[in-house]
Amino acid sequence: MAENPAYPVGLRLTGRRVVVLGGGQVAQRRLPALIAAGADIVLVSPEATPSVEAMADAGEITWERRPYADGDLANAWYALIATTDPEANTAASAEAEAHRVWCVRSDDADQATAWTPATGHSEGVTVAVLTTDARGRDPRHTAAIRDAVVAGLRDGTLVAPHHRTRTPGVALVGGGPGDPDLITVRGRRLLAEADVVIADRLGPRDLLAELPPHVEVIDAAKIPYGRYMAQEAINNALIEHAKQGKSVVRLKGGDPFVYGRGMEEVQALAEAGIPCTVVPGISSSISVPGAAGIPVTHRGVAHEFTVVSGHVAPDDERSLVDWPSLAKLTGTLVVLMGVDKIGKIAETLIAHGKPADTPVALVQEGTTAAQRRVDATLATVGETVRTEDVKPPAVIVIGAVVTVGPEALA
Structure with missing residues (x-):
C-alpha cells in the first residue's frame, strides 16, 4: 500500500468507454453519476437490481448479461469493479493494471488504482472529499464532511465570494408555509446571495434575521403606493432595484404561483427586460x-x-x-x-x-x-x-x- 496520499482529479468521461462489473447496490449508487458524466457505459453482470435494469431498458447503459471475462476492460478509460466474486474482482483488477485503466474496487480499496470520493453538487460546483490514504478510511466521515460543505453552500451559511460579476436580476422565491426550514435549498441560497430582499408578510420571517447587514430588506406591505396600486408599486420596486445592478429576491409565502400573484411580477419584469428566476415553494x-x-x-x-x-x-x-x-x-x-x-x-x-x-x-x-x-x-x-x-x-x-x-x- 502506498504511503503517499491520493492525487485528486476530475475525469472527463463524455463518450468514453467505462466498464462496470457487477449490477448490485454499488453499481446502482454509482451509475447515475457516470450516466450524468456522459460516459459510454458497459455493464457486465449476470444479474442486476431493478433500478439498474431500468437504466439498461432506458438505453442509458449497455448491459451484457454474463460474468466477467478476460478482455472486458479493453479500450476502457475507467472501470468500476463491484461483483460478489473475489476471484473475478482480482482478475479484473489485474487486467486494469495491465491495460493502464484507472480502476475502483468496491471490495478492496488497497488493490484499487482509484478511489471514489464522497461527492455532492451545488449550483455548478462539485464537492469531492477523499481520505488521505487507505489506512483507517471511514466513508461515513468523508460523507459527513461532504454533506456539511454542500449544505453550507446550499443554505448560504458557507458563502464563497463571487469574483466574477453576477448578472443582476430578480429571483421570485417561494418561501413555503412559514417554518424557515421548509424553504427550498435553492431559495435559501439565493436569499443568502441577495443585495435586496422584498418580502411578503406571509414569508418565512425568521430567515430575514440571518441575512448579512448589507442586505436591504424591504417590507412589501410598507412600499409607498402613491398613485399606484399595491402590486404595481411592488413591480416597480423590483424593476428599480434590478436596474441598479442589484441581485433582488422577491420572498413570498407558499408558492409564487399559488395565489401569490407571481406571474404578474414575472410579466412586469419581462416587459422591463429584467431576467427573472422562479423558485417554486411548498404550498400551504x-x-x-x-x-x-x-x-x-x-x-x-x-x-x-x-x-x-x-x-x-x-x-x-x-x-x-x-x-x-x-x-x-x-x-x-x-x-x-x-x-x-x-x-x-x-x-x-x-x-x-x-x-x-x-x-x-x-x-x-x-x-x-x-x-x-x-x-x-x-x-x-x-x-x-x-x-x-x-x-x-x-x-x-x-x-x-x-x-x-x-x-x-x-
Missing part, C-alpha cells in the same frame, strides 16, 4: 394540513383534492369559483384566504347538497410555533370561527380526511 394548501395531521388524500376516503380561494364570498360578482359544482365533489376541499368568508362559504356548500355534518378543520399559523387547529363541521364552522377567534392566515380543510389523521384519532 398541502403542507399546512399535513403539519396538522390531515392528509388531503387518503386511500378509500378521498381520491382528489381541490384548492380554492375564499377571499371573496360565493355571492360576490367577482368570484370565479363554481361553488355549486364543488358541493357535489366527494373529495377534499382546501380553502385559502377564507377565514372571514367561511360562514357564507359553508352555507353555500350546504345549500347545493354538501352534508351539513361534513368535517371541517381550520389550521391557523400552520408550521410555525403558533400553529393551532380548530375543528368544526360545515353547520358550525361560521360560529366556531367567531367563538374560537380564528384569525388569518389559516388553511381550511373540508372533507372526511379531517377525521382520519392521528390528531383526530387521539
Whole structure:
C-alpha cells in the first residue's frame, strides 16, 4: 500500500468507454453519476437490481448479461469493479493494471488504482472529499464532511465570494408555509446571495434575521403606493432595484404561483427586460394540513383534492369559483384566504347538497410555533370561527380526511 496520499482529479468521461462489473447496490449508487458524466457505459453482470435494469431498458447503459471475462476492460478509460466474486474482482483488477485503466474496487480499496470520493453538487460546483490514504478510511466521515460543505453552500451559511460579476436580476422565491426550514435549498441560497430582499408578510420571517447587514430588506406591505396600486408599486420596486445592478429576491409565502400573484411580477419584469428566476415553494394548501395531521388524500376516503380561494364570498360578482359544482365533489376541499368568508362559504356548500355534518378543520399559523387547529363541521364552522377567534392566515380543510389523521384519532 502506498504511503503517499491520493492525487485528486476530475475525469472527463463524455463518450468514453467505462466498464462496470457487477449490477448490485454499488453499481446502482454509482451509475447515475457516470450516466450524468456522459460516459459510454458497459455493464457486465449476470444479474442486476431493478433500478439498474431500468437504466439498461432506458438505453442509458449497455448491459451484457454474463460474468466477467478476460478482455472486458479493453479500450476502457475507467472501470468500476463491484461483483460478489473475489476471484473475478482480482482478475479484473489485474487486467486494469495491465491495460493502464484507472480502476475502483468496491471490495478492496488497497488493490484499487482509484478511489471514489464522497461527492455532492451545488449550483455548478462539485464537492469531492477523499481520505488521505487507505489506512483507517471511514466513508461515513468523508460523507459527513461532504454533506456539511454542500449544505453550507446550499443554505448560504458557507458563502464563497463571487469574483466574477453576477448578472443582476430578480429571483421570485417561494418561501413555503412559514417554518424557515421548509424553504427550498435553492431559495435559501439565493436569499443568502441577495443585495435586496422584498418580502411578503406571509414569508418565512425568521430567515430575514440571518441575512448579512448589507442586505436591504424591504417590507412589501410598507412600499409607498402613491398613485399606484399595491402590486404595481411592488413591480416597480423590483424593476428599480434590478436596474441598479442589484441581485433582488422577491420572498413570498407558499408558492409564487399559488395565489401569490407571481406571474404578474414575472410579466412586469419581462416587459422591463429584467431576467427573472422562479423558485417554486411548498404550498400551504398541502403542507399546512399535513403539519396538522390531515392528509388531503387518503386511500378509500378521498381520491382528489381541490384548492380554492375564499377571499371573496360565493355571492360576490367577482368570484370565479363554481361553488355549486364543488358541493357535489366527494373529495377534499382546501380553502385559502377564507377565514372571514367561511360562514357564507359553508352555507353555500350546504345549500347545493354538501352534508351539513361534513368535517371541517381550520389550521391557523400552520408550521410555525403558533400553529393551532380548530375543528368544526360545515353547520358550525361560521360560529366556531367567531367563538374560537380564528384569525388569518389559516388553511381550511373540508372533507372526511379531517377525521382520519392521528390528531383526530387521539
